[in-house]
Amino acid sequence: MRDSSIPTSFTTPAELLECLAAHGYVAEDALAMSVFLAVRMGRPLLLEGAPGVGKTLLARTLAEVFETRLIRLQCYEGLDLGQAAYEWNYPKQLLELQSRRTSDRGEGTEGLFADAFLLRRPLLQAIDASNDRPPVLLVDELDRSDEEFESFLLELLSEFQITIPELGTLRAAHRPIVILTSNRTRDVHDALRRRCIYHWIDYPPFEKEVEIVRLKVPGLSQHVARRVVDFTQRLRHEDLAKPPGVAETVEWAEALRVLAVTDLEPTTVSATLGLVLKYHDDVETVRKQLLTRLLDAGAA
Amino acid sequence: MIGASVEHSMVGFARALRSAGIAVGIDQTESFARALVLVDATVRRDFYLAARSTLVSRREDLSLFDTVFNAFWTEERAAPPRGQRIPWAPRHDHVPRTAFAAYMAQRARAEDPDVEVPEHEKAASALELLQRKEFAQLTADELRSIERALRELRFEPALRVTRRRVPSRRGRILDLRRALRAASRHGGVVPALPKRRRKVKRRPVVVVADISGSMEIYSRILLQFLHGLTRIHRLTETFVFATRLTCITSQLRMRNVDEALEHAAAAIADFAGGTRIAESLRTFNRLHARRVLRRGAVLLLISDGWETGDLSLLDAQMRKLQSLCHRLIWLNPLLGRATYRPVAVGMSIALQHVDDFLPIHSLQSLRDLAAHLARLPSRKGRRAVRPLPSPESFAGVGMTKPSLESRP
Numbered sequence: 001m002r003d004s005s006i007p008t009s010f011t012t013p014a015e016l017l018e019c020l021a022a023h024g025y026v027a028e029d030a031l032a033m034s035v036f037l038a039v040r041m042g043r044p045l046l047l048e049g050a051p052g053v054g055k056t057l058l059a060r061t062l063a064e065v066f067e068t069r070l071i072r073l074q075c076y077e078g079l080d081l082g083q084a085a086y087e088w089n090y091p092k093q094l095l096e097l098q099s100r101r102t103s104d105r106g107e108g109t110e111g112l113f114a115d116a117f118l119l120r121r122p123l124l125q126a127i128d129a130s131n132d133r134p135p136v137l138l139v140d141e142l143d144r145s146d147e148e149f150e151s152f153l154l155e156l157l158s159e160f161q162i163t164i165p166e167l168g169t170l171r172a173a174h175r176p177i178v179i180l181t182s183n184r185t186r187d188v189h190d191a192l193r194r195r196c197i198y199h200w201i202d203y204p205p206f207e208k209e210v211e212i213v214r215l216k217v218p219g220l221s222q223h224v225a226r227r228v229v230d231f232t233q234r235l236r237h238e239d240l241a242k243p244p245g246v247a248e249t250v251e252w253a254e255a256l257r258v259l260a261v262t263d264l265e266p267t268t269v270s271a272t273l274g275l276v277l278k279y280h281d282d283v284e285t286v287r288k289q290l291l292t293r294l295l296d297a298g299a300a
Numbered sequence: 301m302i303g304a305s306v307e308h309s310m311v312g313f314a315r316a317l318r319s320a321g322i323a324v325g326i327d328q329t330e331s332f333a334r335a336l337v338l339v340d341a342t343v344r345r346d347f348y349l350a351a352r353s354t355l356v357s358r359r360e361d362l363s364l365f366d367t368v369f370n371a372f373w374t375e376e377r378a379a380p381p382r383g384q385r386i387p388w389a390p391r392h393d394h395v396p397r398t399a400f401a402a403y404m405a406q407r408a409r410a411e412d413p414d415v416e417v418p419e420h421e422k423a424a425s426a427l428e429l430l431q432r433k434e435f436a437q438l439t440a441d442e443l444r445s446i447e448r449a450l451r452e453l454r455f456e457p458a459l460r461v462t463r464r465r466v467p468s469r470r471g472r473i474l475d476l477r478r479a480l481r482a483a484s485r486h487g488g489v490v491p492a493l494p495k496r497r498r499k500v501k502r503r504p505v506v507v508v509a510d511i512s513g514s515m516e517i518y519s520r521i522l523l524q525f526l527h528g529l530t531r532i533h534r535l536t537e538t539f540v541f542a543t544r545l546t547c548i549t550s551q552l553r554m555r556n557v558d559e560a561l562e563h564a565a566a567a568i569a570d571f572a573g574g575t576r577i578a579e580s581l582r583t584f585n586r587l588h589a590r591r592v593l594r595r596g597a598v599l600l601l602i603s604d605g606w607e608t609g610d611l612s613l614l615d616a617q618m619r620k621l622q623s624l625c626h627r628l629i630w631l632n633p634l635l636g637r638a639t640y641r642p643v644a645v646g647m648s649i650a651l652q653h654v655d656d657f658l659p660i661h662s663l664q665s666l667r668d669l670a671a672h673l674a675r676l677p678s679r680k681g682r683r684a685v686r687p688l689p690s691p692e693s694f695a696g697v698g699m700t701k702p703s704l705e706s707r708p
Binding site: 012013029030033034036037038040041043046048076077078079080088090091093094097098100101112146148184185186187190193194195196197198199200239241281 | 323325327328331334335338339340345346349350352353354356357358359362462463464465476477479480483484487488490582586590591594595620
């Protein structure tokens with residue numbers, strides 16, 4: 001089942017790395033290796049890392065690379081089977097029952113628990129037998145869900161099947177490519193970790209991040225791109241509530257391009273700081289204490 | 301296929317990782333073997349990355365993994381390094397002699413060596429007298445009575461409403477699933493409207509306790525109290541600090557209280573040292589807060605507020621801490637003294653960011669705390685920075701609950 005359906009066009013991690021880059025995702029070889037192994041071995045990929053390092057984007061890019069659907073499940077506290085896997089369409093079923101009664105078509109529940117009354121939520125969609133190729137299933141921010149949900153997921157990820165009591169067991173024809181992400185607000189359980197290929201995405205090194213900025217914001221000069229990356233990278237070493245991620249760097253660079261900035265001046269930086277830092281306290285700290293020091297260090 | 305010798309080394313490598321403290325399961329070793337078929341294992345970088353992707357499952361292990369990897373795959377079968385993860389998981393096979401244990405032993409010797417075992421009834425009535433007695437003035441004998449009483453103290457931390465729904469008669473949310481089941485049994489008529497309500501759960505309790513020199517006389521009894529709390533309430537996380545922050549949750553989870561305290565003491569490097577509250581809180585905020593202060597946690601900060609470090613840092617860290625938890629309760633043993641005023645600069649700064657300021661100096665104050673925890677409001681407290689409490693508001697002698705008037 002596994003080998004016939006998974007895209008096998010990639011024979012080495014390096015090829016995958018190139019292909020990701022062609023779709024606008026600049027990765028390091030370590031990440032490419034993890035993705036490569038996850039895809040080829042049919043294992044889920046567990047991605048951890050600070051917010052804004054491109055965990056979600058990777059799943060989206062993979063869907064593009066493999067020319068397949070992206071099915072996304074955003075986790076939150078209290079997420080249950082009804083929202084994650086499937087639910088019966090109760091209002092529709094009730095109406096059906098009523099209409100059967102009035103039109104004398106019998107009163108049993110026969111045919112009530114059929115496909116027509118089933119609401120397919122992301123997990124069920126991901127293992128739907130009618131998928132013509134394996135979709136990418138993104139379970140985003142797993143740490144936000146409850147532990148109960150995690151154990152259900154564990155079951156799903158080992159068998160790739162869901163049992164609906166009224167309908168029977170539904171099994172994936174094509175094992176989906178599964179990406180789990182976590183921001184580590186809660187520890188993901190060991191049992192689930194062990195089933196996954198694990199990868200910690202770090203902030204990219206300087207040259208990589210410049211490459212990302214240049215790729216995402218084509219109109220920006222090389223000089224400004226380097227200054228922007230240098231500044232945000234320095235910010236990450238400061239004691240801030242939320243250090244800027246790559247997403248923030250790119251957003252900031254985009255703003256500076258729109259403003260047609262040719263060099264980083266303290267006034268420009270101060271005015272656009274809200275794109276980089278998302279806490280008032282952080283913005284104040286940088287404006288008052290760090291701004292000139294960080295800029296000077298970058299210019300030197 | 302991979303050769304038998306490589307396979308053999310892989311098993312050895314997994315073992316080396318395990319002995320260094322990285323939990324590697326058999327399925328992970330198997331994954332690694334399968335991965336080696338897919339990549340060019342003769343390229344060292346690929347070999348390394350494949351191993352890392354499959355064998356490591358948490359970030360904390362990454363650097364240790366690198367060390368073990370380099371040692372194992374370069375020097376031919378050199379003895380794997382015995383990396384040590386801090387803190388060690390509690391061990392049950394030996395009881396370490398520690399500064400703490402030695403200290404307690406010495407204290408015991410200083411007391412009258414011959415202690416009579418009080419009769420049970422007498423002990424009960426004596427216990428009533430002990431209710432209000434300061435921990436600081438207890439004799440070894442009384443200490444033991446208190447410890448027994450502590451074991452019986454019941455804590456029911458406040459509840460919070462979660463997003464999960466459970467069937468309930470008095471719920472407000474329609475349970476369509478059950479309605480349909482009932483309807484199908486009654487020919488399409490819905491006989492009653494089953495309801496669901498939001499499930500309630502206990503709030504996690506996080507304790508950050510000061511065990512520096514000035515708190516020394518309270519430390520033993522507080523640790524005992526924390527042990528009890530952890531045993532009752534699974535979600536309790538405990539950190540202690542003097543100059544350095546240490547997490548002792550796993551040690552306190554041990555069933556036997558003496559053993560738990562021994563292990564906790566062994567994990568603490570700076571028992572009865574100086575105080576650096578601000579630094580310790582900063583460490584807590586940076587490394588642990590996001591993980592432990594979730595789901596509407598209640599934070600108990602136990603300290604006498606004698607800060608010897610940076611006061612502006614204390615201000616900033618207290619502010620951050622308060623914004624992260626549902627309720628910040630400062631417990632100060634000195635508050636039990638009639639003459640105490642929170643005038644120590646550190647204490648008065650910290651008070652601006654505190655939701656409740658309660659004493660923790662006697663058994664009675666612990667009972668009051670338990671009652672207070674059970675009644676916490678479900679709304680987060682008003683977060684405006686409050687003016688310093690005036691000395692008058694602390695004038696009441698023997699107050700059990702001097703919570704600040706401006707609380708809603």
